Amino acid sequence: MIGKKKIWVQALIVVLLIIGAVWAGFPVVWMILNSFKPNAEIFAWPPVWISESFSFHAYKEIFTNPEQVRFFMNSYLITGVVVILTLLIGILASYAFSRFDFAGKNVINTIIVSVQAVPPITLLIPYLSLVVTIKLYNTYWALILTYMVFTLPYAVLMTTGYFNTLPRELDEAVMIDGGSRLRALWNVLVPTSIPGLVSVGMYTFMQAYNEYLFALALTKTNDMRTVPVGINLLMGQHAYEWNQMMAMSVLGSLPILLLFLFFQKYFIAGMTAGSVKN
Amino acid sequence: MAKINTSVRPVKMKRNTCRRLITPYIYLLPTIVLMLVLLIIPIIMVIRYSFYDNVIINKNPVFVGLENYTKVLTDTAFHVAVKNTLFFVFVSIIAHFLIGMVFAMLLNTRYLGNAVKGIFRVVYALPWMFTASVIAISWRVMLNPNGVLNYLLMNSHLIGEKLEWLSSRDFALITVTVINIWSGYPFYMISILAGLQGISTDLYEASALDGANAVQTFFRITIPQLKPILISLLMLDFVWTLQQFALIWMTTGGGPINATETISTYIYKQGFSKYQYSMASTGATILLVVCTVIGIFYVRQQKARD
Numbered sequence: 001m002i003g004k005k006k007i008w009v010q011a012l013i014v015v016l017l018i019i020g021a022v023w024a025g026f027p028v029v030w031m032i033l034n035s036f037k038p039n040a041e042i043f044a045w046p047p048v049w050i051s052e053s054f055s056f057h058a059y060k061e062i063f064t065n066p067e068q069v070r071f072f073m074n075s076y077l078i079t080g081v082v083v084i085l086t087l088l089i090g091i092l093a094s095y096a097f098s099r100f101d102f103a104g105k106n107v108i109n110t111i112i113v114s115v116q117a118v119p120p121i122t123l124l125i126p127y128l129s130l131v132v133t134i135k136l137y138n139t140y141w142a143l144i145l146t147y148m149v150f151t152l153p154y155a156v157l158m159t160t161g162y163f164n165t166l167p168r169e170l171d172e173a174v175m176i177d178g179g180s181r182l183r184a185l186w187n188v189l190v191p192t193s194i195p196g197l198v199s200v201g202m203y204t205f206m207q208a209y210n211e212y213l214f215a216l217a218l219t220k221t222n223d224m225r226t227v228p229v230g231i232n233l234l235m236g237q238h239a240y241e242w243n244q245m246m247a248m249s250v251l252g253s254l255p256i257l258l259l260f261l262f263f264q265k266y267f268i269a270g271m272t273a274g275s276v277k278n
Numbered sequence: 279m280a281k282i283n284t285s286v287r288p289v290k291m292k293r294n295t296c297r298r299l300i301t302p303y304i305y306l307l308p309t310i311v312l313m314l315v316l317l318i319i320p321i322i323m324v325i326r327y328s329f330y331d332n333v334i335i336n337k338n339p340v341f342v343g344l345e346n347y348t349k350v351l352t353d354t355a356f357h358v359a360v361k362n363t364l365f366f367v368f369v370s371i372i373a374h375f376l377i378g379m380v381f382a383m384l385l386n387t388r389y390l391g392n393a394v395k396g397i398f399r400v401v402y403a404l405p406w407m408f409t410a411s412v413i414a415i416s417w418r419v420m421l422n423p424n425g426v427l428n429y430l431l432m433n434s435h436l437i438g439e440k441l442e443w444l445s446s447r448d449f450a451l452i453t454v455t456v457i458n459i460w461s462g463y464p465f466y467m468i469s470i471l472a473g474l475q476g477i478s479t480d481l482y483e484a485s486a487l488d489g490a491n492a493v494q495t496f497f498r499i500t501i502p503q504l505k506p507i508l509i510s511l512l513m514l515d516f517v518w519t520l521q522q523f524a525l526i527w528m529t530t531g532g533g534p535i536n537a538t539e540t541i542s543t544y545i546y547k548q549g550f551s552k553y554q555y556s557m558a559s560t561g562a563t564i565l566l567v568v569c570t571v572i573g574i575f576y577v578r579q580q581k582a583r584d
Contacts, residue, residue, distance in 0.1 A: 010389055017398060020381055024402045027460065030426060031416040043424040046433075093309040100302035108306065110577060111313060116514065117573025118317070119521035121542050122562040125327065125549055126320035129334050149316045152309060181301065210409035212524040217550060228411040232528060235415075242419060249412040256407045261400070271406075272469045 035059070035246035042242040058247035068248065070223055071230030075209060075252075078140055078226060082147045082208040083201050089148075090155030090200065095185050097156065098163035099171070115153040120213050123149070131218055142218045143226070147211055151204040158203075158273050162196035163189055199270035202259055206271075209256065227252040321566070327559035334555040346560040356561070358536050359544040366455050366526075366540055367519045373459040374515060375508075378466025385467070386474045399471075406464035410524035417457045418444065418529060447537040450530050454538050458525055462518075466511055473507040474500070506579075513576045517569050541565055 037051040171184035330339035421443040523542040532543035549558030
């Protein structure tokens with residue numbers, strides 16, 4: 001009786017696993033297959049699964065089009081600067097939160113936690129007017145600075161949590177030897193927290209790389225567009241180049257896919273820190 | 279070290295305490311400046327805008343009191359947006375939770391080997407790794423009337439004719455919600471999985487000794503143990519889904535007509551298509567108030583857990 005029940009449970013699990021895999025994976029597989037087809041076959045009826053004229057044509061088109069290569073350069077540049085600045089400023093702030101008691105600590109902490117609830121679209125209209133006023137409209141800095149409002153709070157919360165797990169004796173030892181606070185932070189706390197900082201960096205990368213709303217509204221010319229906005233620009237300029245859009249989607253998703261595959265543990269730790277605590 | 283200083287030289291002590299008082303603020307300075315200039319001031323600006331007429335376009339806007347609020351709150355387009363948003367948010371959240379829970383339990387079952395679990399964990403987490411525009415485009419290709427989904431459904435005789443998933447007023451909102459469900463459940467799955475792995479096996483053993491069946495164990499041990507994670511997830515997701523813009527904007531743009539108009543597409547259109555920045559600011563302020571209320575609960579809950 002028990003053995004029979006077990007078989008039923010196992011069968012149910014296998015069925016659910018397969019349904020789940022189709023649901024999760026099919027849109028991705030279809031996107032990848034489409035990126036290798038000629039444009040005319042994308043909506044063929046019946047659908048073409050693997051094209052007879054399978055080619056990297058769409059990818060080549062993207063790599064040889066300077067305008068589209070620029071989308072990638074913009075995305076990497078903006079995301080790179082956001083990650084570096086977020087980590088730097090975040091580490092400094094986390095050090096203050098972790099090692100000092102000071103007036104206003106609670107207020108600043110509450111503001112930082114509550115950023116998660118502020119809708120980006122609420123800030124968009126004042127940002128537009130601020131960015132135009134200080135002449136940053138349609139520049140990298142407009143995006144870098146506004147992205148940091150959303151990446152920094154998370155970095156501070158996570159890094160503070162990490163620093164709190166390290167004993168104070170660790171940095172005090174450096175200071176007794178005559179080292180400055182900055183040296184204690186830089187030479188002892190930061191190297192010890194590398195795993196946490198990697199998670200923070202990846203989460204920041206993902207947030208900045210995927211951002212769409214600000215990139216759409218705070219830049220104007222094509223040479224300032226990022227990948228998420230650029231993919232959509234392929235639509236409706238002349239004709240719909242679906243296969244190129246698919247190829248660009250694949251290329252645009254690669255960095256995060258690779259980060260996930262190779263650093264799964266850090267990646268997951270970064271993404272779930274807001275909801276899961278140990 | 280501070281102690282030695284205090285006993286020997288009172289003057290230096292005074293300077294030291296002073297420095298100690300200032301030091302944390304120096305470390306916090308960049309954060310404080312950024313949050314002040316790009317968070318606090320903009321929030322004050324947007325609230326102020328909502329009480330003025332024709333901001334940004336007009337150099338000297340006129341104070342109009344609550345007029346913008348009356349306009350927005352009596353606008354039938356806004357009512358439709360609120361209704362659509364509520365449907366979108368509640369259906370998304372419930373489905374996210376159910377799918378996330380089932381997948382997490384599947385990946386945590388003792389019937390599967392670690393290698394199999396590892397592969398399926400990556401497959402199930404896939405939707406998480408794509409940005410909204412990639413998700414929007416891939417689904418648009420699949421859902422095209424001549425697309426693969428219609429073909430598969432017609433071939434298995436589930437539908438009789440090609441359906442316009444995204445451009446029919448009857449289906450568009452449901453379709454957009456399904457796309458959002460696809461893109462959002464992995465966050466639940468991964469978080470719940472982390473939570474499940476944190477539950478002590480002693481609890482399950484004790485429950486087995488008491489003769490509890492799987493269902494009883496699930497409701498008496500698993501759910502109560504996961505409760506803090508689930509509450510955080512639901513609140514975060516509520517706020518995120520409420521302000522979802524990119525996915526809707528790139529699949530339907532709020533259309534056809536206003537079938538998928540949500541509060542965020544309404545705000546965006548008021549501002550960036552109609553240049554009614556006052557109206558947009560008013561909508562944005564209303565959205566902010568709703569999110570703040572949920573945010574307060576979230577912060578309280580986080581503090582209670584610390």
